[in-house]
Amino acid sequence: MKALRNLLDKQKPHFEKGGKFEKLHAAFDSVETLFYVPDKVTTKGSHFRDAIDMKRTMITVFIALIPALLFGMWNIGYQHFLSIGEQPDFWTMFFYGFFKMLPIIIVSYGVGLGLEILFAQIRNHEVNEGFFVSGLLIPMIVPPEIPLWQVGVAVAFAVIFGKEVFGGTGMNIVNPALTARAFLFFAYPTDISGDKVWIAEKLDSFSGATPLGNAMIGDFSNMPSAMDMFMGTIPGSVGETSTLMILIGAVILLLTGIANWRIMLTVFAGGYIMGLLFNLWGANAYMEVPAWQHLIMGGFAFGAVFMATDPVTGTQTTKGMYYYGFLIGMIAVLIRVFNPAYPEGMMLAILLLNVFAPLIDHYVIAGNIKRRLKRLKALTN
Amino acid sequence: MSAGTKEREPLFSAKNMKLIKTPINLSNPITVQVLGICSALAVTAKLKPAIVLTLSVIVVMAVSNVVISLLRNGLPPRIRIIVQLVVIASMVILVDQVLKAFVYDVSKQLSVFVGLIITNCIIMGRLEAFAMGNKPWPAFLDGIGNALGYGIILIIVAFFRELLGSGTLFDVQVIPQAFYDFGYKNNGFVILSPMALIVVGVIIWVQRFYTRELIEDN
Numbered sequence: 001m002k003a004l005r006n007l008l009d010k011q012k013p014h015f016e017k018g019g020k021f022e023k024l025h026a027a028f029d030s031v032e033t034l035f036y037v038p039d040k041v042t043t044k045g046s047h048f049r050d051a052i053d054m055k056r057t058m059i060t061v062f063i064a065l066i067p068a069l070l071f072g073m074w075n076i077g078y079q080h081f082l083s084i085g086e087q088p089d090f091w092t093m094f095f096y097g098f099f100k101m102l103p104i105i106i107v108s109y110g111v112g113l114g115l116e117i118l119f120a121q122i123r124n125h126e127v128n129e130g131f132f133v134s135g136l137l138i139p140m141i142v143p144p145e146i147p148l149w150q151v152g153v154a155v156a157f158a159v160i161f162g163k164e165v166f167g168g169t170g171m172n173i174v175n176p177a178l179t180a181r182a183f184l185f186f187a188y189p190t191d192i193s194g195d196k197v198w199i200a201e202k203l204d205s206f207s208g209a210t211p212l213g214n215a216m217i218g219d220f221s222n223m224p225s226a227m228d229m230f231m232g233t234i235p236g237s238v239g240e241t242s243t244l245m246i247l248i249g250a251v252i253l254l255l256t257g258i259a260n261w262r263i264m265l266t267v268f269a270g271g272y273i274m275g276l277l278f279n280l281w282g283a284n285a286y287m288e289v290p291a292w293q294h295l296i297m298g299g300f301a302f303g304a305v306f307m308a309t310d311p312v313t314g315t316q317t318t319k320g321m322y323y324y325g326f327l328i329g330m331i332a333v334l335i336r337v338f339n340p341a342y343p344e345g346m347m348l349a350i351l352l353l354n355v356f357a358p359l360i361d362h363y364v365i366a367g368n369i370k371r372r373l374k375r376l377k378a379l380t381n
Numbered sequence: 382m383s384a385g386t387k388e389r390e391p392l393f394s395a396k397n398m399k400l401i402k403t404p405i406n407l408s409n410p411i412t413v414q415v416l417g418i419c420s421a422l423a424v425t426a427k428l429k430p431a432i433v434l435t436l437s438v439i440v441v442m443a444v445s446n447v448v449i450s451l452l453r454n455g456l457p458p459r460i461r462i463i464v465q466l467v468v469i470a471s472m473v474i475l476v477d478q479v480l481k482a483f484v485y486d487v488s489k490q491l492s493v494f495v496g497l498i499i500t501n502c503i504i505m506g507r508l509e510a511f512a513m514g515n516k517p518w519p520a521f522l523d524g525i526g527n528a529l530g531y532g533i534i535l536i537i538v539a540f541f542r543e544l545l546g547s548g549t550l551f552d553v554q555v556i557p558q559a560f561y562d563f564g565y566k567n568n569g570f571v572i573l574s575p576m577a578l579i580v581v582g583v584i585i586w587v588q589r590f591y592t593r594e595l596i597e598d599n
Contacts (some may be wrong), residue, residue, distance in 0.1 A: 149565055161579060165586070187570035 008032055025096050029126050054169075058132040060258045064249035065136055065306065071245040072099035072238035076144045080200040092329045096265035097144070100200050101238060104139040107148045111155040112138075130169025131159065137177035137306060140239025142184065142298065143197040143345075150188050154180040174312050174354045178347050185347070193343065200361040210236045212298040212336065213342040220266065222287055229296045243295070250305040259309035262318065263325040267304035270329020271295055278337055286337050294333050303332070303346035313354040317364040324360055328353045386500055392518065400519055401526035406479035406592060410503040410527055411534040411597065412585045415519045417503045420494055422577040428551050430490045431539035433480065435532030437495060439525060441472040442504050446524035451511040456513075466499070473498045503531055538580045 013175060014021045015028040077093030077100075112131045120127040138155060162179035163172040176192075184192045191197055195209035213232060214222050224234050232242020240246075253259035261381040275291025279286050282288050308314065328349045335345025342348060390397070410416045424430045445468045449456075456464055477495045480488040488495065498504065507527050512520040543549055545568045548556035556565070570576050588597050 149564070150566075161582075165582070183570060186573060187568040188566050189569060191566075205506075 004035060012268070014236060018070070029120075032128065033129075046238045048146065048166070054129050057258055058129040060256050061133045062136060063131075064258075065140065065239070067088075067245040068239045068302070069140060070224045071232055071242045072240075073101050075232060075241055076100050076200055076238065076362070078233060079208075080201055081201050084201075084213070096200075100144045101139060103143065103148055104144075104146065106153055107134065107151045108138045108155050109135040114160050115156060115159045115164070119168065123168075124204060126169070130163070131176075134158070134176045134180075138180045138238075141181050141196040141237050141302070143192055144200045144238055145197050146184070146191055147188075150184060150191060152188075154183045157183045162332075169255070172310055172312060173352055173358075174311050175307055178307055178354075180349055181347055182351060184273050198237075205298065208235050210298065210343070212235065215286055215289065215336075215342045216340060218285055220289075226293060226296065227292070228339040237299060237302075243301045246301045246305050253305065253309070260306070260314075260321060261313070262306055262315060262321040263309045264324050266325030266334075267308050267329040268295055271300055271304075271328040271333050272329070274330040274333040278333070293338070298336070298344045299346045300329075300332060305349055307346075307350050308353075313357060315357045315364075317361050320360040320364040321355070323364075324353055324357055327356075396517060397522055400522040400532055401529065404526040404530035405533060405592070406521070406530075407449050409532055409534065409588070410506075410529045411581065414503075414506075416506060416581060417531055418578075418581070420497065420501065421538060421581060422574040424491060424494050425535055425539040425542050425577050426546065426572050427490070427543050428536065428539045429574040431486065431489055431496075431535045432532075433487045434491060434494060434498075435528070435535055436529060437473075437476045437480065437529040440476055440502075440506065441469065441498055442528040443521055445469050445472050445504060446507060446512045449508045450517045450520035450564070453513050461513065462505075462509075466470055466504060467552040469504055469508075470499050482536045489492065502597060503527055534581065534584060538577055540572050541580050544579060546576075 003273070004366060011028070012032075013019050015025040019025075023029070035326035074077075074090070074094045074097055077095070077096030078097075079089055080096060081093060105298075109131075112135045116131050117127055117186065135155075138151070138158070156197070158176045160177040162174055166172050183190075195213050199206075211223055211229060214220065215227040228234055229241075230243045232245060234241050236291040237296075250259070254261050254264070272291050275289070275294045277332065278289075279291055289366050308325060312324055315321050328346075329353060332345040334348035335342055335348055339345070404410060408414060424434050445465070448468050449465055450538065452464065457539065473496060476498070477488070480491070480495060498564055507523060511523045515523070540550070544555065548554060548561075548567050
């Protein structure tokens with residue numbers, strides 16, 4: 001580590017004002033900040049000091065994602081060997097999945113960070129940690145067999161049109177990771193939906209449909225047991241299958257206060273209540289799926305814990321968070337049950353509410369102002 | 382104005398040429414005024430319909446501009462909008478019939494969008510803003526210029542959408558089969574309308590990057 005610090009210190013003068021690579025200082029900063037905490041602090045004006053900065057926020061989310069990621073890697077292997085009828089030991093399965101996942105993660109980070117540094121260089125601002133979490137989220141919400149070039153294109157689209165055109169990290173309207181997934185979903189539907197893509201290198205005779213895929217075509221006889229869906233030993237996107245691992249991540253996020261419990265709770269509540277309403281209606285088999293099962297199927301839990309709680313794209317007001325979360329849960333289940341084209345509604349529900357979040361905030365604030373004005377009038381009269 | 386007091390302006394004077402040039406870049410109907418977006422989204426999935434629509438709009442716009450300009454002094458202000466609409470509508474019906482007679486398949490693809498040229502805000506806007514106060518020749522040039530500015534954007538958008546979405550240009554395969562064998566796939570998202578909006582956005586981005594005077598100071 002010391003050698004690295006020395007190397008950076010030695011090169012630093014070249015990139016500062018007057019140095020020969022002065023123009024490339026944004027790129028240098030980005031490399032330095034990748035390894036060390038910068039020594040720059042605000043020197044004038046009042047400001048808050050807090051231990052939690054963007055670096056620490058991002059690394060906490062990263063840690064919260066690790067259980068689901070490791071489980072996802074093992075599950076890739078497990079599903080693959082299950083489909084070809086073999087039963088190797090734990091580590092064979094894990095490393096099979098690990099080597100499936102690694103290229104996707106490398107492509108995601110490579111393309112994403114490359115573009116971030118490029119934009120920082122052109123706009124002459126610092127590179128920040130904005131892509132750190134998105135870069136890991138994207139591989140976790142795609143099928144294990146996704147072609148790598150598609151990942152690259154989707155990441156580029158998400159970074160440029162989901163984030164940089166709005167002004168970079170913290171200014172984006174929609175969640176960049178979900179933008180990438182939505183792009184893949186609409187651009188290359190055959191590689192990210194159907195029953196062929198969720199298990200790596202499976203035999204053709206083996207059914208690879210996800211629980212949601214089965215439910216959509218009304219085939220409830222092939223549904224895995226609720227325990228399997230909770231533990232996550234089912235086909236699906238890499239990180240989303242295991243509700244248990246996601247809940248471990250949720251606990252980490254809630255204990256550290258990174259994610260807001262209001263949003264998380266109301267998303268689950270919204271999904272559950274919508275499920276109950278459908279149970280009451282009961283017009284077809286899908287509507288009769290127990291309400292709680294909606295919460296462990298597909299990407300519902302993953303979206304609720306890691307996507308909906310994104311502090312940048314969600315609502316900012318406390319009251320707004322309840323509406324925001326509740327609507328995400330309701331719309332996700334609504335899309336699942338009603339729309340035959342989209343087996344999973346979580347992605348679209350979150351993206352939709354991302355767009356509406358500022359509007360919700362606006363009305364919450366307007367309502368607050370109105371209420372206080374009324375109180376003031378009552379006092380002065 | 383009598384011929385003796387003022388020299389006749391040449392037909393292609395710098396001022397007249399400006400009427401064609403400005404709408405193509407500085408006051409482009411789509412990228413700067415953001416008008417006529419609807420058709421830019423709807424007909425740009427393939428190049429051929431986009432070009433046919435462009436030509437139709439050029440004809441409709443140039444002729445209606447001239448007609449309204451000729452009528453401008455005798456037009457009672459209270460009914461001017463209705464008269465403008467009648468002129469545009471008759472032109473659109475003419476164009477529609479010509480398309481049906483000579484390029485039936487394209488006319489089928491464009492379906493309702495030829496008829497919808499009537500509601501294209503660019504045309505009404507130019508009639509109101511320009512033809513009502515200018516002579517026929519400048520009005521003609523203004524019509525051509527604005528229709529070109531509109532058409533160029535349509536064609537650029539259609540070029541990228543057809544290339545990336547279908548791998549073809551004018552329905553001729555341009556992306557070699559070897560790419561597909563290697564795993565390349567056509568991008569289904571580009572065929573959908575949202576992507577047209579994003580392509581228009583990119584064009585606006587590039588245009589502003591090179592045209593500094595378009596950037597508002599704030």
